[in-house]
Amino acid sequence: MTVTDRRWRVAAMPDEQLDxxxxxxxxxxxxxVSDGEVGCRVLWISIDAAQRAWFQGVSYRGALNIGDTMPAFCIGQVVESRSDDFAPGDIVTGHLGWQDYGVVDAxxxxxxxxKAPLSRYLSVLGITGITAYFGLFDVGDVKSGETVVVSGAAGATGSLVGQMAKLRGCRVVGICGSAEKQEWLTSKLGFDAAVNYRDENFRTALKEACPDGIxxxxxxVGGTTLDTALGRMAYRxxxxxxxxxxxxxxxxPSRGARGVPGVLIGKSITMRGFLYTDYSDRFDEALQALQGWIxxxxxxxxxxxxxxxxxxPEGLIGVLNGTNVGKRMIHVADPS
Known part of the structure; x- marks a missing residue:
């Protein structure tokens, strides 16, 4: 066959930081393309920090191996289909990977x-927006007048969470990693305050920004940022x-937040993880709300x-180092 595809493969397993x-x-x-499969040209690639965790394996994905094509959620255009569900020219989303062309089961x-620029379906109208919506409103059960603190606030999910909390009538404080991001959060996105976790006075700054607790x-983010925030949590x-x-x-990685579960018990704090797929039967609800706000x-x-x-690779390494502002993605090609 003629060489017509490029793909990024895992060349080595990282011992520490990815490069x-x-x-x-x-x-x-x-x-x-076999029966039941669809061949897609990759148009946009989502870059997510969690892709780094896939090297070790996580609960919903097996560990990567040397030689594997780097996986990623993507937007693609169907170029060949052996399924009645899709036809050439269709625009789709799915895990197509870091490559020009992918074949997956329909x-x-x-x-x-x-109905919007394609990039939106990886950001606010995609997994990122859905995650922010259900994480804040269902898992967080946020109410008007409450103080909401968001770590990774200048990132893909955090920047949306903070804005949605403001729409709910909350006081919103962002945690980020630079003075430039602090300015962006407060002046452009309307956060009430922003603090820099890299500052020596981070703990004091967070306390001052949240005088009545969180x-x-x-x-x-986890790690020391989570430790610090737990110390400022309000009752319940x-x-x-x-x-x-x-x-x-x-x-x-560190073993987890210090003081858990004692700190949770002392203030009746609820701490819960989630996946966006927990809400798959309610995606339309989130997307309608997000589209309305836009x-x-x-x-x-x-x-x-x-x-x-x-x-x-540059895109993923940058996200891990906090160089992105908002949702990072790779534009590979335009639809034909």
Whole structure:
């Protein structure tokens, strides 16, 4: 067969921090499409910090091995179909991976009725927006007038969570990693305050920003940030465990938050993890709400786009180091 595809493969397993040497971009033949399968051209690739955790394996995905194509959730366009569910030209989402062309079972794809820029279906109208919506409103059970603190606040999910909490009538404090991001959160997204976890006075700054304690802590980071926030929780506060980006890029993650469960018992705190798929039967509810806020102009969509398949490793390494603002993704190609 003619070489028509490029794909990023795992070249080595990281001992500690991920770097570009752990990947290799290789030419490959397009795989044939068998009965029940669909061949897709990859248009957009979602870059998520959790992809680093896939090297060790997580509960919903087996560990990666050397030689594997790097997996990722993507937007694609059908170019060949041996399924009655899809036809060439259809726009779909699914786990197509870091490559130009992917073949998957038809049941693993979801068709998109395109009504917005395609990138939106990886950010606010995709997994990111759905995660923020249900994490805040269902897991966090947020109420008007409460204080909501978001870690990783300038990231994909955190930036949406903070804005939605403001729409609910909450006081919102963001935790981020630079003065520039603090300014962006308060001046552009409307957060009431933002604190820098890298500052020596982080603990004091968080206390000053939350004088009455934290009612809902939406955590994307874990580690010492979670430890610090637990110390500021209000009575019957809720901790939403969405991600642990501080623990992904290492083979020796910390053992967990200090003082648990004692600190939870002392203030009747609820601490709960979740997956967006827990709410698969209610996706339409979230998407209708998100689309409504966008149309009203009350929700700012922040997308951090890198051009070209070649940028995929750089994109992931950057997310792990906090260089992104908003949802990072790779633009690979335009639909034909």
């Amino acid at each position: 570009s040497s752990h990947f290799e971009l290789v030419p490959a033949d397009r795989p044939e 049941e693993e794809l979801t068709g998109i009725e395109v 009612d809902v802590f939406f955590d994307n 506060g809720r901790v939403v465990c969405c991600g642990v980006v501080s623990q992904y890029d290492t083979t020796t 149309e009203q102009g009350s929700l700012t969509v922040a997308e951090d786009i890198l051009e070209g398949l070649e940028k995929a």
